[in-house]
Amino acid sequence: MKKLVTTLAFIIALPVISRAQTADIVENHILPRFAELAETSAALTTAADADCAPESQDLQDAYLTAFDAWIAASHLRFGPTEIDDRAYALAFWPDSRGVTPRSLATLIRDQDAIAESADNYADMSIAARGFYAMEFMLYDETIREMGAANYRCKLTQTIAADIAQITAAIYADWQRDYATQITNPSTSGAYRTEAEALQEMFKALTTGLQFTSDTRLGRPLGTFDTPRPTRAETWRSGRSARNVAISLKSLQDLADRLSNADPDIHASFDRALERLDALNDPIFAGVAAPQSRIRVEAVQQLIDGIRNTVALDLGPQLGVAAGFNSMDGD
Template sequence: MIAITTQTIKSMARGALAVSAVSLIAACSPPPAAKVLADTSERYILTSYHEFSTTSLQLAEAAAQFCAAPTQSSEAFEEVRTQWRRSVIAWSGVQNLQFGPLLVDNQAWKIQFWPDKKNLIARKVETLLRSAETLDIKRIDDSSVVVQGLSSLEYLLFDQAAGKLDSYSNATGPRRCDLLVAVATHLHGVAAGLYDAWRPEGGDYLHSFIKTGKNNPEYPDDSIALANLLDTLVAGVELIKRDKFERPLGLDSDTSRAQIYLLEWWRSQYAKEAIIANLNSLQTLFNADDGYGLDDYLTDVKQRGDLSTKIQQGFTSSIASAKAIPNSLFSTAKPREQAELIAFQSELSQLLSLLRMDLPEALGISLGFNAKDGD
């Protein structure tokens, strides 16, 4: 017979408290799917919108400082260009999030008009410059999306004829500066509005996305919100493979010809860098940065750690292959004969297959319709 001592009672009490504490923690911990939504939203989506808002503000400030100087210096002009590139990278982090506030009132088109198959950007911007209208934020807001956003700014900053420093020093310079500042300021307004729409202190779309349930008409259950993340991954890689890479370089079929002016950011020759940023951001979405992401959900809940590892490797290999492409995509000659391009295409195909075929099956979630499906 075991003697019941005071020490034994204390040990039993500590054990009971420990069990109670574990049970309480378990009861308070959100379900895995809810944790994926919360961590992905807070650590990736909200952070990405904040970064885009911040970089667009720095771009607007750099444009204003450049144009406020008595004479336009090359150093100040290069600073505007640098801030434009940083804004493009930040935009690449939210470009594929085709759900929520970004879909309201053509917000994405206000940020980027692409592809520009008829060179409308150059024509519309120059028409606006030749007009007698005041070029301010209101005029830009009332204008077509063609003259708004990063695409219009790329023309004003990088076009071989219209985007040189000399263009701001001649007779048309003042109006060109007015337009540069107005478009950059308008862009920041759009970016800041999107961030505000997501953040808890603003429109709090974050709460709508992660607090699913029968009282949430848009997301009555976790699977619908998770499907948006799945669609984002698939549509994002599809957009890179088809529209940002294969079609412009004529790699989408045996009979296709390169259409180099369909490349994203061809004037600044920044297409490859934007693709790398897209892939980095999509991998971060998959991982919820360093939080509990789809990668953990696959491993813990679906017992598919093998697939999670394959997808991780697919992103890592695709990013490495993109970085290995020499020079810019715009300066590529004979794409079908360049080994680095073919290798990148192969890596993208394998990654897309994992995301489009294996991942939905493993998650038990069907891919939804997205605006980038089809031709």
């Protein structure tokens, strides 16, 4: 009888633990990140309106700050970020076929009127929208000198305004009802149980780790015989390693909240961050040389170690699995 009572108490407690965890993650991990993203994106629009020149330090600083906020939230690919392909409109990458520069070049060459307003630009292909398109406008030597300066200026301002509209809509949707849906599951809502909500958050952690290892590091690493340093994320703006660091720190916070601050998991993130910092290689140019390549691979291996720990140890403790990865594919 005593064993039965203990078992029942444990079963009853599980939803309470899950609900507390999801509420904490929503209030202290998700909402602050989307609030920061909306705020910094609005500041990017203000900076672009004030000075649209690609060499403007204020504009570049606003861009980097807003992009920092996106990277910190980029693993949260569910709910409001999925509506109307918002996440992809903000972040169309990898772009293995070079669609983004071609799309921007066509717009500039034709002086397409779609760039006259952010509302119209929302109908534009996602390849010409978002943070990666803005990087080309500000940092690519060809795009930033192409065509008429006044059109490039307007296009830069419109891309910034489009980013601001998307990020504001994401944050508004979280505030309006999505936070309530995920923290208070119901049979008529997006999540029927606390376990489903917790699984979504666990999947965000595993997907974020996979993307950082396989894509942010894997693409520039290529193979030993054929390294691809210019496939590194945002190498033009010199922030490839910065993206990895921000992502890891944000994922570490999520892992801490899911694992009740497990010291071993936390320390594993610290080791990866320390090794990344020691590279002193902002754009992973070192992948092209055997000795420095090994050091980049070591960072990737540490991240893969975290993935294994999360999948094999943390997942079973939470009673969830990684599930389908919505970021698979190009």
